[in-house]
Amino acid sequence: MADTAARPRLRDSVIVQADGGTLLFLCLADRTVKRFACDDFVKDVVALLDGTRTLAEIGALTFGDDPDAPARVAEVVQILADERLLSRSAAPEREFRLLGAARAEFYDRQLRLFQDFCDEGWSPETSGAGLQRRLDGSTAVVCGIGGLGGWVALSLAGAGVGRIRLCDFDRVEASNLTRQVLFRIADVGAPKVDVAAARLREVNPYIEVESVDRRIGGAADLADVVAGADVVVNAADLPTPNDVSDWVSEACRPKIPHIMGTGYAYHIGVLGTSIIPGQTACWACVRAETFADHGRDGMETVVGKREKAGAMGALCGLVGNILAWEAIRILGGLPPALGGRWCEVDFWPLEIRSRAIPRRPGCLTCGS
Numbered sequence: 001m002a003d004t005a006a007r008p009r010l011r012d013s014v015i016v017q018a019d020g021g022t023l024l025f026l027c028l029a030d031r032t033v034k035r036f037a038c039d040d041f042v043k044d045v046v047a048l049l050d051g052t053r054t055l056a057e058i059g060a061l062t063f064g065d066d067p068d069a070p071a072r073v074a075e076v077v078q079i080l081a082d083e084r085l086l087s088r089s090a091a092p093e094r095e096f097r098l099l100g101a102a103r104a105e106f107y108d109r110q111l112r113l114f115q116d117f118c119d120e121g122w123s124p125e126t127s128g129a130g131l132q133r134r135l136d137g138s139t140a141v142v143c144g145i146g147g148l149g150g151w152v153a154l155s156l157a158g159a160g161v162g163r164i165r166l167c168d169f170d171r172v173e174a175s176n177l178t179r180q181v182l183f184r185i186a187d188v189g190a191p192k193v194d195v196a197a198a199r200l201r202e203v204n205p206y207i208e209v210e211s212v213d214r215r216i217g218g219a220a221d222l223a224d225v226v227a228g229a230d231v232v233v234n235a236a237d238l239p240t241p242n243d244v245s246d247w248v249s250e251a252c253r254p255k256i257p258h259i260m261g262t263g264y265a266y267h268i269g270v271l272g273t274s275i276i277p278g279q280t281a282c283w284a285c286v287r288a289e290t291f292a293d294h295g296r297d298g299m300e301t302v303v304g305k306r307e308k309a310g311a312m313g314a315l316c317g318l319v320g321n322i323l324a325w326e327a328i329r330i331l332g333g334l335p336p337a338l339g340g341r342w343c344e345v346d347f348w349p350l351e352i353r354s355r356a357i358p359r360r361p362g363c364l365t366c367g368s
């Protein structure tokens with residue numbers, strides 16, 4: 001039964017409408033509608049669920065001094081709680097302000113989204129401010145600040161990931177500017193990591209950004225880059241996507257979650273997979289699963305992949321932001337969407353193809 005000392009509050013994403021003896025709860029967060037038969041008493045109770053009153057106070061307002069009022073109110077509140085129509089925070093804005101007035105204003109709309117994640121039960125936190133603190137206390141590494149990594153880093157910075165470490169060796173080129181969101185024409189010739197770090201600090205003054213200007217030639221080159229990371233996003237593709245993925249994966253084992261196998265070319269975006277040590281297939285299992293596609297493993301290459309594939313900012317921005325969304329979920333303690341899944345987006349019909357990536361039973365890294 002509902003806690004009588006609590007001050008229940010409807011979720012901010014819920015609209016309530018009445019149609020005679022029916023109450024409709026329109027849930028904007030997932031576009032579902034819940035219907036309940038009701039009487040005027042229930043309607044009056046629902047209208048009072050704004051987090052400022054206890055059950056006894058709501059009972060007194062709706063039922064006067066009827067001794068059964070608190071129990072009847074508690075019954076209604078329990079049903080709404082079971083249907084996840086109530087917030088887990090009676091006064092979220094008061095909790096947002098505990099972050100400090102400036103941060104509360106900066107992150108305002110995101111905090112309201114995070115509050116809804118908490119209300120849905122996706123987070124161990126009860127307050128959106130708690131989720132924001134998790135991001136603030138976390139470290140993300142982005143390897144490769146190009147067409148994908150730039151968008152990933154930009155969205156992680158905007159979201160308030162407390163420490164972002166960027167790794168790249170490249171210099172900005174004019175041909176980057178159609179899709180690499182952090183760079184301007186005046187930046188051509190400058191080290192990508194330095195320009196990117198400066199831009200991210202302009203976007204969010206509440207985070208730290210570190211840059212590592214380095215060409216990666218093996219896992220050992222990444223040891224200090226991934227040290228202390230809570231998530232690593234591999235958006236690098238040189239010298240080859242597979243080589244750099246192998247090195248990132250090796251550097252991240254056995255503890256650091258890493259988002260791997262991502263990319264874009266022509267009108268296909270590869271969302272890759274999230275590798276959560278101890279929970280999902282490892283990179284070797286991903287490679288074993290996907291390299292056998294079309295029976296082509298072990299074949300001789302006659303005409304190889306072209307060095308430069310067609311690409312545009314609108315499409316790689318979509319892929320990069322899905323990866324940022326995945327990284328934010330991992331950092332916030334929310335369930336990841338790409339764990340144990342390999343996903344590709346075909347932007348022409350706008351369809352996502354998804355397949356499960358199993359852990360190979362005999363795998364020395366992730367097998368049971």
Ligand SMILES: [Zn+2]
Pocket residue numbers: 281282283284285359360363364365366367
């Ligand atoms: Zn494995």
